[in-house]
Amino acid sequence: MNLKELSAKLNLSPTTVSRALNGYPEVKEETRRRVLAAASRYDYSPNARAQGLATGRSQAIGHVIPLSTKHEMVNPIFGDFIAGAGETYSSHGYEMLISVVEDDRAEDAYRSLKRRGVVDGIILHGPRMEDPRIPLLQDLGLPFVVHGRASGLPQDYSWLDVNNRRAFQRATDFLLDLGHRRIALINGLETMDFAARRRAGFETALTARGFNADPALQLSGEMTEAMGHTSALELLDRPMPPTAFLVSSMVSAMGVRRALEDRGLRMGVDVSVITHDDALSYFTGGDDVPLFTATRSSVREAGRQVAQMLIDRIDTPDAPPRQVLMEAELTVGRSTGPAPTE
């Protein structure tokens, strides 16, 4: 069933039917009701491609995810983010389009999406410092919102980020209050903007109390379970091992925990651990007192909000860019305790 057929059944012109369907005021209320009824009876919806061709819009949002050998994006948080964004999209009539591309071809992907008119906007994931994709998207004139943000760019653009710096500063303070002095940082790849900010927060807290951040206690890498494990082992086997770990992700924290176990150390007693927790649906829930003390912020909620910001931006392209900073909460679990007396 297409527009023409439907309008034939109604003895109306396609014009009128189209207007009735799209809520234009030129059509009589009674006519509109007739049209709506017929549309639902014959199970009609407009062909999206034809509609798009006529309107110049595609009602789709693009997410380009680099297919890294380094797995930064195809990571555990991805599913939750997508779920959040998808909720918003479907309630606004947008489709979500995901493009998986080789790492070095991300720019081509954006260009191609724009050229072929496949999407109306883009959500930019995993920004690095001075990320070149941001000026590129601005050049292309493709509306976009960044999940996270990129330091060192002069431009003004829309983003939503967690206050990573403050979160890690608070976490570090918390450990210092407990008497810890040798605190290790197991961070994500520090080319990633969020990781750099976390380290900054960590260092700020230390220097504010007159300690200096020992570079030997700061490791960074892909946030896998194995990375947490090997990093922690390496640190624990040093002559002056840390008494506390600040870890950038739940998954790595699982690795750290395994390392503690390997060395016969009790988490929360012999060694404290704080992790960042993205509030992933499959990791939370259950216990009264969570396993990990954590800085927590829901990635799913971030997805919802970023999507909404982008849709707003598409609707009113001339509005100034918006920035949203979500604060992470610090929830106390069983992985932290006072520093052991030496």
Add this chain to the structure above:
Amino acid sequence: MNLKELSAKLNLSPTTVSRALNGYPEVKEETRRRVLAAASRYDYSPNARAQGLATGRSQAIGHVIPLSTKHEMVNPIFGDFIAGAGETYSSHGYEMLISVVEDDRAEDAYRSLKRRGVVDGIILHGPRMEDPRIPLLQDLGLPFVVHGRASGLPQDYSWLDVNNRRAFQRATDFLLDLGHRRIALINGLETMDFAARRRAGFETALTARGFNADPALQLSGEMTEAMGHTSALELLDRPMPPTAFLVSSMVSAMGVRRALEDRGLRMGVDVSVITHDDALSYFTGGDDVPLFTATRSSVREAGRQVAQMLIDRIDTPDAPPRQVLMEAELTVGRSTGPAPTE
């Protein structure tokens, strides 16, 4: 730049340019080269919507994921599956379109995708037993491939699945060989087809040796970390606790492991654990001897293959459906050992 403009620059008709671009034989090789050169110089690609309108195809594949309060689909494996499928799509010129919908509206979503002509095919996730979506998609005439499969349906359709039954049978045999007799099963939701098959494998192995599967030792639920933890605690606190656990996912296995620790039990010594491992990129790697003994099968590879099967199906709709059964490998880690003597 559009076709008309490009052909004007070349002093050719749009017809010829289109043919040159699409590899039709009616155009002279030299002309084709000229066209191709101009296209790349002017950075031209055809408008996807117009192309789709003209050809009747959309070059997009749909994935409908139910936004459960129960999180079966928005789960850790999703990212990896998507990455695999995305690889295949992008090398074949397809886009991936993801629709997040309320649980009970999945059928509407399929209908709508079909009606509006948004996708050329569908990948069906997380099939349940006698899943009604399969006959629906057949009715709609929308090409599809199932990741997993659904028991109890008369129809013949394309699917790719892991041999869950055999995998869990082998894992159970392995535990029996080690002398374990009280083996617990911590399974996914048994409305899910894969979970039912895993239990079948588990029971088959037991009965084949003359033991009977104790229903009291079989729990099932959402495969979260918390679920693994509470299930294991409950079982361990019984008068005759299991000496081994067979767990349906890595995430739940982490929970089981935590429960063992809570009770002061050593994994691989006091209690054995085997888990199914979807070979997620962020959980693997690192150690020589993996933490968990596991039945392993790469979800990413599954994504690649399912996508390819669907594309083949779209290209040749009359070919008979294909079924692919991937065998899981049983890799021995440090979580299993001989049953403790009582």
Add this chain to the structure above:
DNA sequence: TTATGCACTCAAAGCGCTTTGGGCTGAGTC
């Protein structure tokens, strides 16, 4: 009565592509 609006409705153009059905050359055939 004629003009002036208003409320509806429609025909047709256009979005950017593919594809059908020729048309025009020039080389090969008898």
Add this chain to the structure above:
DNA sequence: GACTCAGCCCAAAGCGCTTTGAGTGCATAA
């Protein structure tokens, strides 16, 4: 020399929608 036949290329229709510009009929005002 007339005829066929590739080999190239083109004009135009059509995909299914939106939107512009133009009625048409009818009530109201002048």
